[in-house]
Structure formats: C-alpha cells, structure tokens
Amino acid sequence: MTQHNQARKNDARRLQRETGRSYQSAVQHLRKELQPARVETVVDDRDTVRGPVPSELPRLAAHHIDAICGYFHHVLDHQYLAHHYGDWCRIALYRLTDAQEHLHLLIGTIAAHMQHHGVIPQRIASNLQVRSVDEVHKIITTDARHQLAGILGLPCPGPEETPLDIDCSIGEGIAQRSGFVHAEREATLEAFLAALYSGYPYDPTALDDLPDVTRCIAERAAGLSSE
Structure with missing residues (x-):
C-alpha cells in the first residue's frame, strides 16, 4: 500500500513539473483518470412513441380545450357588457389567466403521461420546446401528477393526497367521461x-x-x- 501511494505521489509530482499545475491539482487529475468510466444507459423509447395514441390523451385535451374556449367566450362577450375600460380589463385578465391555468395543466399532464410511460427526458424536453430536462420538471407540477393519477386510476402521489383531491377527481372524470366533463x-x-x-x-x-x-x-x- 505504501509503495502504491508513493507511486501516486511520484506521478503527481511529474505531472506538476510537466504541466506547471499545483501538486493538489495534479493529484485530483490523476484521481479522475483512475475512476472507472461511467457507462451511459441508453433507453430506447421508439416503440412507445410509435405506438397507438392512448385514448385518455385526446379526452384530456378535449376537456381542457372546452374549458379554455369557455373562458375565451367570456372575454369576447364582455365587450358588450363592460361598463368601462377598467371593468373590461379586469374580467378579460381574470378569464385569460383562468384559461392559462388550464393550458399549463394540460401541458404538464401530457408531459407527465409521457414520463410515466418511459419516454426519455430529452424527447419530452424537445416536444415541450425547452432547453433542458430541468425545465421539464418544473412543467410537470404536482397538480399535473395528480390529474394523471386520476386518469390512470392510480393513487394520488405525495403528501398532498386528500380524499377530495380535485385534480384526481377531474382526472377520473376525464377517463370515465363523467363528473366535470361535458x-x-x-x-x-x-x-x-x-x-x-x-x-x-x-x-x-x-x-x-x-x-x-x-x-x-x-x-x-x-x-x-x-x-
């Protein structure tokens, strides 16, 4: 063991002389070289993405698009009802941010569905048109996971689980074409x-x-x- 350590020190000093780096930096460089190479596991998700469209996804989209269009109708209709500029802006922004919430939940739930079915993170990020996998994690919110659980008939994940979880209930309604679904x-x-x-x-x-x-x-x- 002593001879082995001495050989390492000699290698570090030689590297220090040859490169001009500090002794500590040379030691760290040699340690990295001695570490076994990491083998990246490549997951092939082509069979999944080329398979048939799961029936729950068009149902999910139809539900949220229905809700979003309802909010759009309210915005357009309020031009005939608004008493003044501030009144129109107030209602328009209320309804548009409600629509935005539905849109974000729809996007997050589709991404969570892809993740659940083994689609690789890089493909999900590409489909979402975001730069990194970290941004995907931000899009797949707790609400999205709960709605997906309801759609797939799974228990709601995480400590937020309650008997009256609204997102799980809506997810169940989407799958069964009942409840909040029209x-x-x-x-x-x-x-x-x-x-x-x-x-x-x-x-x-x-x-x-x-x-x-x-x-x-x-x-x-x-x-x-x-x-």
Whole structure:
C-alpha cells in the first residue's frame, strides 16, 4: 500500500513539473483518470412513441380545450357588457389567466403521461420546446401528477393526497367521461372548430377523419359560416 501511494505521489509530482499545475491539482487529475468510466444507459423509447395514441390523451385535451374556449367566450362577450375600460380589463385578465391555468395543466399532464410511460427526458424536453430536462420538471407540477393519477386510476402521489383531491377527481372524470366533463359539448366544440379551421369546404376531404356525428355537425356549421 505504501509503495502504491508513493507511486501516486511520484506521478503527481511529474505531472506538476510537466504541466506547471499545483501538486493538489495534479493529484485530483490523476484521481479522475483512475475512476472507472461511467457507462451511459441508453433507453430506447421508439416503440412507445410509435405506438397507438392512448385514448385518455385526446379526452384530456378535449376537456381542457372546452374549458379554455369557455373562458375565451367570456372575454369576447364582455365587450358588450363592460361598463368601462377598467371593468373590461379586469374580467378579460381574470378569464385569460383562468384559461392559462388550464393550458399549463394540460401541458404538464401530457408531459407527465409521457414520463410515466418511459419516454426519455430529452424527447419530452424537445416536444415541450425547452432547453433542458430541468425545465421539464418544473412543467410537470404536482397538480399535473395528480390529474394523471386520476386518469390512470392510480393513487394520488405525495403528501398532498386528500380524499377530495380535485385534480384526481377531474382526472377520473376525464377517463370515465363523467363528473366535470361535458362530453356532448366537447364533441360540438370539436365540430365547430373543424368547421372554422380545417379548410373545409375548400378541401372537401378535410372532415373525413371525424366521427360521423361530429362530421355532420361540422358540415352544417361550415355551411352556416359561409352564408
């Protein structure tokens, strides 16, 4: 052991002479060289991301988009009800920040779903258009994890768990199409959005992928908007 330590000291002094660094710096450099190389484990998530779309994700999106559009309607409608400038700004910002909260929760829950199903952090960060994995952790909030737990039928995680956890309850409603979820309104909204933004009737095939009932409503709505 003594000979081994002496050999290390000799190597450090030789490195010190050759590079001009301090003795302590030379010792640290040699220690790093002696450490075994770390083997990075590469996780292949391609089978997951190329698989079918889980049915709960479009339901999740439909629920939050329905809520967000409701807030947008309130903002637009208040122009006819506002008594003055400050009144309009107050209601507009209330409703828009409510919509923002829904949007952030939707984004965080989708990211948490990807994380739960083994999608690599770098892919999640890329999809979120953020620079680092650390930013992903900030986006996947406790509320998002709780909502995901409700959607997947899992216990709500963490010490915040309560019998009346609102995000878990909403998640369960999204999965079961009950509770806070307005399934018929969501389908109608999807139809009207398709009528406005799909390119129909200029592209006659734009509505072909919609369910029959939704497509019929979209066609009728497109006819009304073109009159």
